[in-house]
Every structure is written in structure tokens, then in C-alpha cells.
Amino acid sequence: MSHPQLASAKDELIARCLRFLREVKDMTAGAEVEHWLNTRYGVGSELYQNLSRLIAIGVKEGWAADVEIAGPRYRRARLVEPCVETCFFSITAVLMDSTGNTQHNPEGSFRGDYHSHPYGEFNMVVPLDKGAALAGPNGWCHGGWTAPSPGSHHYPEAKDGAVIALFFLPAGRIAYNVEPPQQRCPAA
Template sequence: MSKQAFHQLVAHVATQIAGRPLDDELDRWLNTHHGAGTPSFDQLKQACINGVAEGWLCDHEGGGIRYGRVFKAEDSLGRFSVDVVDMRDIAGPHHTHPGGEIDLIMPLEGDATFDGRPAGWCVYPPGSAHHPTVAQGRALVLYLLPEGQIQFTK
């Protein structure tokens, strides 16, 4: 899996949701059309697994979390940046989402959840905040951030 092929997979979803409000309706739509068990979910999960194995995804490590920004926000990605993290039974650093955050939860080991959510998508509205937490195993989480905006709490 090349970065360009990964870009195309993410762009397929990102361009469908560009400009939509980050709310419960988008959460439901993503889980219906691209959720666990759909071809797009399976392709994105396998691409992330391959990218981690090849070393171009999650190429940084800190505090027990592997992470990395894969793409900056750009028009071909609906103005979303793309980050992927690899977490196992850990809470990450607290942060806020000025423009919201869209997460694709991909369990790898156990019955891993992200912020209590199972495999699939989770949409946080603008202004929300959290300690991103993976429990009950290991998961990869792909983050789409409008304009790449994230503010870590000091």
C-alpha cells in the first residue's frame, strides 16, 4: 500500500462528507455507508495495518502511543488533515477540536473501544474536547480534522 493509494482511499470518504456539519447525523451516515463490515471500512483498516507495518504510518512514538500526521488538510481531502494513532489500553493527551473531529475506530486486538465506541466512526462536534482513550485492547484510529485544527491542553 503506497501513501498515494492510501490518500485515494481516504479521499473517497472525505470528499463525500466535506462541508457537512459534524454532528450525530453525520455519525449515523458514516456508520451506515462506511461503517464496520463495509468494503470501504475493510479497505481503510487493511491500508492502515499495511502502512504501520511498512513504517510510513504511526512513525512517531510518545507516551506509549504511536502516531503521525499522514496528510495536511487539502482540497482533495475535503479540507481535512489525516492522522493515524496506534493505542493499546491507554488515554491520550487532552485536547479540543475547534472544528470538530471525525474518527475511524479499527480494533486490532481484543474488543478494543475508542472512547467507549466499538469499530466504526465517531463524530465529535466543533468545540468538543476529550482524553482519547482506547480500552479493552489495541486499536488504530484514523482522525479527520477540519483544516487540521487541534488544540492540546497545557
């Protein structure tokens, strides 16, 4: 008698993401969708708990957020390219850890690469350290979802430890060729 091969954590993560993406494929990221995501799939939901567990396994096993962007405290990896099965979303994992950073940002936060979301983003935030948070369009997210709207742009920013973000980009679109706003000098 043969035993069916057990799915890897990555295969299980992707399978669970595919069901989620079929549900949100026609939604446009923004405040209303962010509220819906946190109400339907917030921290206590089965989907959030399963994806959180699987992406944390991925970080430990080295297949999620394994490409260093600025050392081991800022890593990412695209897990799946946009395709028919993903409803043309990409799936990417990013790890950000503010611990011991020397950027001197407010609240000791760590900032990643400035970028824009041409078609928006669905972003699941998983704190790896108690109290860790990722900045979202509606403030600090200590676990749950953010949904930057189409055309939005920002520095990804983490504070109070490590977070992993599992983000879903319509058409895989993210742009790093945008310039951050210029800081104004206070008037004398």
C-alpha cells in the same frame, strides 16, 4: 512493454480517503453524522474494510502512527496536511494500546493527550485486538466511526487492547492547549 508502477499502500489509502473526503466535506461532525457514517461506512462496508486493511499495513510498514507520543503504545503521524485535494482536511493515524498500562483508569483504559476539536472530527476506529475499543462521544466504539462535534474536548481513551484511529480534521484543527476539567472531591 512497461508495467504501470503499483501504488504503495499509503498512496492507495490516501486515494481512497480523498474520495471519502469529497463526500463529507460539507458535513458537520456530531451525533447525526456519526450515525450516518456508521450506517453508510460501518465495519462491514467496502470503504471501512479497505481503509482498515491499509492502515494496518501502514502500522506494520512503519509509515502510519510512527511517532511515539508516550512510548510505543501511544503513537501518531499526520499522513497528509490539509490542502485543496483533501478538501482542507488533514489525515492522521493514531495507535493506542491499553495493554499493560499503569495509569489506573477505570476499565484499565489508556488515556492520551487531552485536546479539543475546534471544527470537529471524523474518526474511523479500527480495533487491532479482539474486543479493543476507543471512547467516543456516544460511548465505547469497538469498530466503526465516532464524530466529536465542533468545540468538543476529551482525553482519547482506549481499552481492552490496541486500536488505530484514522482521523480527519477539518482545516487540520486540533488544539492541545486546553485544560481538562478539574476532578471534584466528593462532599464529606
